[in-house]
Amino acid sequence: MSTSGNMANGMRLFADLVVKLGTSTKTNDKLEALTFYFAEAEDADKVWVIALFSGRRPKRTVNATQLSEWCLEMTGWPGWLFGECYHTVGDLAETIALLLPEPARVEIVGGEGLSFYLQRLIELGKEEESARKTFILQCWEKMNKEERFVFNKLITGGFRIGVSQKMIVNALAKTAGVSASVIAHRISGDWNPATTSFSGLLNEESADLSRPYPFYLAYALEGELSSLGEPGEWQAEWKWDGIRGEIIKREGEFFVWSRGEELMTERLPEYQIFKDKLEDGTVLDGEIIGMKDEVSVMPFAALQTRIGRKNVTKKHLSEAPVGFIAYDLLEYRGEDWRERPLEERRKQLESIVSAVGHPLMRLSPVVGFESWEELGAARSMAREKGSEGIMLKKRSSTYQVGRKRGDWWKWKIDPLVIDAVLVYAQKGHGRRSNLYTDYTFAVRSGEQLVTFTKAYSGLTDKELGEVDAFVKRNSLEKFGPVRTVKPELVFEIAFEGIAASARHKSGVALRFPRINRWRKDKRMEEIDTIEDLKRLLEMYGK
Amino acid sequence: MPLLEFTDKGIYCPVGDFYIDAWRPVPRVVITHAHSDHARPGSGQYLSHKLTVPLLELRLGPGSYQAVEWGEATFINGVRVSLHPAGHIIGSSQVRVEHQGEVWVVSGDYKTEDDGLSGVFEPLKCHVFITESTFGLPIYNWRPQQEIFTDIQDWVGGNRAEGKASVLIAYSLGKAQRLLSCLAPETDRIFVHGAVWNVHQALLNAGVVLPVVERVMPDMPKDLFKGKVVIAPSSAEGSPWIRRFNPFEVGVCSGWMQVRGNVRRRNADAGFALSDHADWKGLQEAIKATGAEKVFVTHGFQATLARYLNELGIEAAEVKTEYGEDEEGATTDTAGDLGEDKAGEGPTV
Structure with missing residues (x-):
């Protein structure tokens, strides 16, 4: 619903974009909406849109409590009623936009742009609370519902509207007429939207030394292995369950990026050793992972607790040292190597890793195989090695941008499964607001039930509807948004790994738990027990 | 003994020995509307109301149906019963029950905005009011029908310009008819799903004047639908039936579309918050206009609305009923979409 009119109000244009992206179900429509936006909007606003949709948002200067209070002040509703609304909508920014009274005057033309509001919100950080309140109430008063929603979103952060970085990149590539991989590289890394101009971001060769390359990601293998052709054309490696990362050494500076485009250099003091050992102009792709001893790795849970820490002590360093399993070489002696074939990159990578010569940097071992059958046999050993399966890479493949089919595939091992019963349900957020879609599951422990995991995805919309109806009819108790449900529905829960956890009642924490299928054929009495979980922990969690 | 009681079969009048909107078979029942x-x-x-009768015949089959006019009094075992417009769908009525000077009103489902089709909601003075609460949260504030119609017309026009069919998802009884006056000026041909067609015929036979629609038939050529409008129930969403309109856009017409998450969950291309239920403001106005000393709140956000009314000083209690439940799996042509405009809260335990 793009109403034309060249007196573009920046905020209205942005609100239109968000509405369009939020409702369109087709990638092409979204791409079109983004392209339209990039063609119409002010440059300063575009920079912010790129930043926001790639997860760079300004520090919060107004918190959720303040926003809620000011909304209550304007509407006069009691706090509990606001809470009910919030639980139903599932999003604070939207709840407030829906509750605020109709604006007295909506400025149709000449309104300020997106960048104005964002700059003001940043400045508010240095101002008194009363100034923040005045500004926000003034904004609310002159905005319509959609503008209020996006404005509130700017404050609360997090636009989850189904736009991938790839889509942004493609839309920009289309508008700017530059290739997607170049754009992807330019907008990644550490840049500040408040001080970066659109032309500076896209058109000038920037001197940002920290800028990483976008990762090449694999799809899960589809169909038979034999469909890949000759085994000899492929290189197999273990798939490790850590954090995908990129190590960059340029002009004496050293950076570590995670796949989430988070700069992790400070969190990984171990890696400083690499800084001295790597040549300038080197970029490595690999896995950031906890190292147990010379050969084996630690489960993801150990890495997770370590990475979550702001301050890393000596004890952490000795107990859970984090290493790097090198997969690929993206830049060598300042030159982009991504277009070279894997074979060539790998060969150079081998000599780089051996030159570093440190136990915390390992070369990703190649899994030898002559036939696909042999590879299948190797894969069945993956879990014992602490790996989650096999990566298959064509020896001739270039290093591409984003998730692509064809040259790289991941072939994961089958997940672990356990049958469990649904005991708690909570309403979902966003797309699933107003439906009970977030579930907690339990296994048996003697006569009792012990909760051991939450799981979200995995059911079809139709099944979700059925479970939702069951929850509504079979609630035993209500604790705020959570309902205790009659233990009756049995589900098969699949997960990738298991680790001991003192934080959970069951004593275990699962990796990537999800609902595998609804076991309508099973009754509550037939679910698995805590002993079954402990057995899995014993086998795979140590 | 209260004039009306809440039983496991429905709302019951012990003095008159009859039920209102019973959800189990009973000897005698007064029906608010045909959902x-x-x-x-x-x-x-x-x-029931005379326009509800043909709909009951369509949906429940032959039976013993007594038709009354709005405002016409019927005495059942000495209890005075009369029906009054509820504004929800064609034939929808509030039930006013009076005995020895005591008046109770059962709202059924209602909306306070005049949709030009369902009759104008009539505020009734009563001692006890039993109200629905489908949209009983202040986030539900409807825009005027005409504004939403304009949005729908713009959307249809945009789709037509791109050579696409506009498929509007609407309840076959109620919303589908309400949309006709919005669509008729916008397109030369309106196509409807069989479920909508059946209701349409029943209403035409009962003398209701409605714009012309055409039933979608299997042998219709594909390009017939290019740029045209189709009305279908929600059971058609994502079904093979709907693919014949390709290329098309789907617009869902429902009060639940007020919340973005619901639009996305439905995978709709567009959501129009067009509801046949009262919004929060409508509920408040309707309840206050009754002057009731006591309010029972049924299906919807009953706990929330009851608590809020109590805080306003209006004595209110929530009641568990079996109204407002979705009929899942009902996807056949005529039985499909009997479920009402409900996707939210079931009864609270």
Whole structure:
């Protein structure tokens, strides 16, 4: 619903974009909406849109409590009623936009742009609370519902509207007429939207030394292995369950990026050793992972607790040292190597890793195989090695941008499964607001039930509807948004790994738990027990 | 003994020995409107508004149906019963029950905005008011019908410009008819799903004047639908039936579309918050206009609305009923979409 009119109000244009992206179900429509936006909007606003949709948002200067209070002040509703609304909508920014009274005057033309509001919100950080309140109430008063929603979103952060970085990149590539991989590289890394101009971001060769390359990601293998052709054309490696990362050494500076485009250099003091050992102009792709001893790795849970820490002590360093399993070489002696074939990159990578010569940097071992059958046999050993399966890479493949089919595939091992019963349900957020879609599951422990995991995805919309109806009819108790449900529905829960956890009642924490299928054929009495979980922990969690 | 009681079969009048919108078969029942969660099969004698009767015949089959006009008094075992416009769908009525000077009103489902089709909601003075609460949260504030119609017309026009069919998802009884006056000026041909067609015919036969629609038939050529409008129930969403309109856009017309998450969950291309239920403001106004000393709140956000009314000083209590439940799996042509405009809260335990 793009109403034309060249007196573009920046905020209205942005609100239109968000509405369009939020409702369109087709990638092409979204791409079109983004392209339209990039063609119409002010440059300063575009920079912010790129930043926001790639997860760079300004520090919060107004918190959720303040926003809620000011909304209550304007509407006069009691706090509990606001809470009910919030639980139903599932999003604070939207709840407030829906509750605020109709604006007295909506400025149709000449309104300020997106960048104005964002700059003001940043400045508010240095101002008194009363100034923040005045500004926000003034904004609310002159905005319509959609503008209020996006404005509130700017404050609360997090636009989850189904736009991938790839889509942004493609839309920009289309508008700017530059290739997607170049754009992807330019907008990644550490840049500040408040001080970066659109032309500076896209058109000038920037001197940002920290800028990483976008990762090449694999799809899960589809169909038979034999469909890949000759085994000899492929290189197999273990798939490790850590954090995908990129190590960059340029002009004496050293950076570590995670796949989430988070700069992790400070969190990984171990890696400083690499800084001295790597040549300038080197970029490595690999896995950031906890190292147990010379050969084996630690489960993801150990890495997770370590990475979550702001301050890393000596004890952490000795107990859970984090290493790097090198997969690929993206830049060598300042030159982009991504277009070279894997074979060539790998060969150079081998000599780089051996030159570093440190136990915390390992070369990703190649899994030898002559036939696909042999590879299948190797894969069945993956879990014992602490790996989650096999990566298959064509020896001739270039290093591409984003998730692509064809040259790289991941072939994961089958997940672990356990049958469990649904005991708690909570309403979902966003797309699933107003439906009970977030579930907690339990296994048996003697006569009792012990909760051991939450799981979200995995059911079809139709099944979700059925479970939702069951929850509504079979609630035993209500604790705020959570309902205790009659233990009756049995589900098969699949997960990738298991680790001991003192934080959970069951004593275990699962990796990537999800609902595998609804076991309508099973009754509550037939679910698995805590002993079954402990057995899995014993086998795979140590 | 209260004039009306809440039983496991429905709302019951012990003095008159009859039920209102019973959800189990009973000897005698007064029906507020023909949606399937209010009008259920298997009862003995039905009493409803004259425009509800043909719909009951369509949906429940032959039976003993007594038709009355709005405002017409019927005495059942000495209890005075009369029906009054509820503004929800065609034929929808509030039930006013009076005995020895005491008046109770059962709202059924209602909306306070005049949709030009369902009759204008009539505020009734009463001692006790039993109200629905489908949209009983202040986030639900409807825009005027005409504004939403304009949005729908713009959307249809945009789709036509791109050579696409506009498929509007609407309840086959109620919303589908309401949309016709919005669509008729915008397109030369309106196509409808069989479920909508059946209701349409029943209403035409009962003398209701409605714009012309055409039933979608299997042998219709594909390009017939290019740029045209189709009205279908929600059971058609994502079904093979809908693919014949390709290329098309789907627009869902429902009060639930007020919340973005619901639009996305439905995978709709567009959501129009067009509801046949009262919004928060409508509920408040309707309740206050009754002057009731006591309010019972049924299906919807009953706990929330009851608590809020109590805080305003209006004595209110929530009641568990079986109204407002979705009929899942009902996807056949005529039985499909009997479920009402409900996707939210079921009864609270």
